[in-house]
Amino acid sequence: MNMLSFLGETPTIALRNAQEECGEDAIVVSTKKISSAVDGNKDMYEVVVALEDEQQPLKHTKKLSTSASKSGSKSNQKMDVKFYDFKEEILKMQDAIMQVQKSLWDPKSQLYDLTIPPEFVDMYNLFEQNEFDQEMTYTIMKKTIKQLPIALKTNPKKVNDFFKLVLRRIIPIKQEVPLRKHQRKIIMMVGPTGVGKTTTIAKLAARYAYKLGQNYKVGIVTLDSFRVGAIEQLQAYTNIMRLPLEVVKKPEELVEALLRLKDCNYIFIDTAGSSQYDVDKIEMINEYQEKVHELPIEKVLVLPANVKHSDLIDIYTNYSRLNINYLTFTKLDETKSFGNLISFAHKTKKSIIYFSIGQNVPDDLIVSDSTFLINCFMNNSCIGR
Structure with a gap:
């Protein structure tokens, strides 16, 4: 994926320049102001777009690493352009999306309108790994979301202890009672x-x-x-x-x-x-x-x-x-x-x-x-x- 930069005196002009060069397939990654008229320069905005590698090379644009030279040719202005590690940002976005996916209730055989809060995601995954009954998992999660005090939800140990208490209540156990001397x-x-x-x-x-x-x-x-x-x-x-x-x-x-x-x-x-x-x-x-x-x-x-x-x-x-x-x-x-x-x-x-x-x-x-x-x-x- 190529990152391309386009400049303009307004965000609209910069975006139009990007669309004229790249077409509708380009994805706008960011829009920011890179110079201000207050400093004696012109207002200048930068639009960064992402373009798939297989797209045709563009004749009148430069890669992001050289975009600053495009505006300086007319006025010899020096602009302090900040460049970002977009790969790192994309990875962060992917992690956030995976976290959201983990928190969505998506049972195999039943449909429920339940979203698992982030503090319960690890416990929810534990229920899934243990092949816990889907309907019972839903019921336990729903009740816990409602009943667990907000003050305890931020404490992983308290959340863990609460779920242990819930499980203890639903497991039927027969206590061993040794016989008296003459019983059979x-x-x-x-x-x-x-x-x-x-x-x-x-x-x-x-x-x-x-x-x-x-x-x-x-x-x-x-x-x-x-x-x-x-x-x-x-x-x-x-x-x-x-x-x-x-x-x-x-x-x-x-x-x-x-x-x-x-x-x-x-x-x-x-x-x-x-x-x-x-x-x-x-x-x-x-x-x-x-x-x-x-x-x-x-x-x-x-x-x-x-x-x-x-x-x-x-x-x-x-x-x-x-x-x-x-x-x-x-x-x-x-x-x-x-x-x-x-x-x-x-x-x-x-x-x-x-x-x-x-x-x-x-x-x-x-x-x-x-x-x-x-x-x-x-x-x-x-x-x-």
Whole structure:
């Protein structure tokens, strides 16, 4: 792009000179007064225009760097012409435009008339990076823009703390309450294949049997006789921890297995995983439940954190026929986006009870805590939290 300078005794004359030479394609960059009649000289104005490189070279104009000589030929006047770094100015304009673009609400599937204030842009981008639900992002941003006091908006830390408070209010959490001495709880883990149900059960069994200092009696039942190596995997865990394991292959056998574990405070039931679209296999779990319908069984849906929001919804929709009580998220160490977890839990109104952050038994298990999840959200990682 060429920068060309045109002079005239008035801005209009200078602009007309530019138009005569360059035509309508020229872009006016600046207009300024470069000399004054007060100083004994004539009034003189300079118009600087930008012209694309591919335009034809102009016969009667000079590049900006030599424009001062054009007016001095008649009167031998010395003019103090200031030249600017237009490249720097253009870069500043580009930065300003990008900042405006970041602040515009431009969701993929919905249209909202919302402009994000500059002080909220970083937080808005964080919601986008975490694949937070668009509708919820809009609602949170709109409420925060209205509710956050003006005095706090200029303080980045205060803005950050306010958003943490908002997130804490919308994350449903189930607090862990250890059993009393003679209480008993039966927990059934359900979910798709490969989400980590068996490993999570091993972590929980170790936690309640050895890590809480209560010496709870823990038993494990597996209904998974379909997956190759499933029973052997649990057998290895229970042998190491010296815990009883019951293998149930038919619904009617579940009653007898639970009777044999009647002295246990905690009984964990491992189920066969299946695709969320395989309704028949999900219904088979219901057949086991019906055989022990008189016993209170907590159903915990185990979900992977590294899948998109729509997949979580599909899993929940089909597994909800089992009357899900709580959620446990696994594979938090395999993702950098945590907005889908928060959005999903809030929309389903199901409380989160545990997080699994790796394969190590029993260490990589965290009792649900909103602060932990929010820190993962803010840092795009749960590693080291």
